[in-house]
Amino acid sequence: MTSAVGAADKNPHLPDFAVEAVGLDKTYAAAGKQGAKHALKTVDLTIPRGSLFGLLGPNGAGKSTFINILAGLVNKSGGTARIWDCDIDRQTRQARAAIGVVPQELNIDPFFTPFELLELQAGLYGVPPRERRTLEILAMLGLSDKAKAYARTLSGGMRRRLMVAKAMVHNPPVLVLDEPTAGVDIELRQQLWAQVKELNRRGVTILLTTHYLEEAEELCDRIAIINHGEVIACDTTQALLRKLDNKTLTITFAESFEAVPKPFAEFSVEKVGEHALRFQYRASESPLPRILSAAGSAGLTPVDVTTEETDLEDIFLQLTRGAHAGAQG
Numbered sequence: 001m002t003s004a005v006g007a008a009d010k011n012p013h014l015p016d017f018a019v020e021a022v023g024l025d026k027t028y029a030a031a032g033k034q035g036a037k038h039a040l041k042t043v044d045l046t047i048p049r050g051s052l053f054g055l056l057g058p059n060g061a062g063k064s065t066f067i068n069i070l071a072g073l074v075n076k077s078g079g080t081a082r083i084w085d086c087d088i089d090r091q092t093r094q095a096r097a098a099i100g101v102v103p104q105e106l107n108i109d110p111f112f113t114p115f116e117l118l119e120l121q122a123g124l125y126g127v128p129p130r131e132r133r134t135l136e137i138l139a140m141l142g143l144s145d146k147a148k149a150y151a152r153t154l155s156g157g158m159r160r161r162l163m164v165a166k167a168m169v170h171n172p173p174v175l176v177l178d179e180p181t182a183g184v185d186i187e188l189r190q191q192l193w194a195q196v197k198e199l200n201r202r203g204v205t206i207l208l209t210t211h212y213l214e215e216a217e218e219l220c221d222r223i224a225i226i227n228h229g230e231v232i233a234c235d236t237t238q239a240l241l242r243k244l245d246n247k248t249l250t251i252t253f254a255e256s257f258e259a260v261p262k263p264f265a266e267f268s269v270e271k272v273g274e275h276a277l278r279f280q281y282r283a284s285e286s287p288l289p290r291i292l293s294a295a296g297s298a299g300l301t302p303v304d305v306t307t308e309e310t311d312l313e314d315i316f317l318q319l320t321r322g323a324h325a326g327a328q329g
């Protein structure tokens with residue numbers, strides 16, 4: 001296994017993609033009164049090596065299903081997936097060795113110390129004692145001085161970091177974090193973000209699921225948005241945000257009008273009520289002087305102006321609404 005920490009980008013033997021999923025499909029069988037659930041619908045997703053990739057979606061979108069298939073915890077119904085160039089069906093052992101998963105729940109045995117827990121985990125993964133990096137991993141996650149403390153005495157933040165440490169014992173080049181900051185306070189969230197960025201800086205490819213748009217925006221260089229088991233957008237964070245470079249300006253006029261007056265023909269504009277117009281424009285433009293001069297030509301007197309910025313939340317809503325209507329993003 002190639003060492004993730006410090007893995008050089010230039011190494012020609014490293015794969016271009018940390019994860020490649022093609023046509024990944026999952027239907028959970030019906031159980032009791034619950035009907036069958038088509039949770040993943042032929043998902044194609046590639047995660048470039050070295051990226052900090054966010055899988056964003058509302059509850060029940062299929063995020064956990066996707067990562068649990070990669071982790072070997074859920075059997076897929078169709079499609080293929082490769083982790084670090086190893087097929088999860090045909091090279092199962094290598095694929096598993098290439099991935100570390102930090103689950104949502106903090107399942108830590110309170111009667112072990114962090115050192116013991118990592119040693120145990122390394123044993124489970126068959127890492128020979130001489131290859132274990134227990135102290136190094138604890139240091140990397142800021143837990144050196146807690147190495148010999150009982151886990152029950154650790155703070156919530158330390159426990160989260162210990163979960164990350166556990167997922168790193170076999171030195172996987174790909175680390176998956178399932179909702180890493182769900183229910184975590186703001187200060188702790190910032191700490192975890194810093195830690196995740198540092199791991200990524202050291203060469204670990206990170207895939208995280210979240211339903212916090214702010215988290216994806218702050219941390220991730222690429223984002224895929226998943227809804228009802230379908231990927232509805234996948235792009236660099238910057239490109240997604242550019243799509244959001246969208247502002248709305250509403251001007252209320254003293255006069256009423258029946259249709260959008262002619263001088264506003266050059267704008268993307270709609271009439272709202274008897275007296276107001278709503279303009280859509282790119283945040284990078286500043287159309288207000290032109291709009292006001294058009295208002296002058298139309299003989300209208302502005303009496304109120306409001307603006308709204310579109311953010312990731314809006315695009316997310318737009319896209320997910322589109323998906324409800326059966327459209328593809």
Ligand SMILES: Nc1ncnc2c1ncn2[C@@H]1O[C@H](COP(=O)(O)OP(=O)(O)OP(=O)(O)O)[C@@H](O)[C@H]1O
Pocket residue numbers: 028029037039057058059060061062063064065066211
């Ligand atoms: N073991 C299972 N059996 C049946 N249905 C399941 C099972 N696990 C998940 N599902 C269903 O599959 C769909 C996708 O669930 P999944 O947990 O992958 O979503 P998610 O995006 O991770 O949501 P969350 O953020 O709530 O964890 C949901 O409708 C869920 O109820």
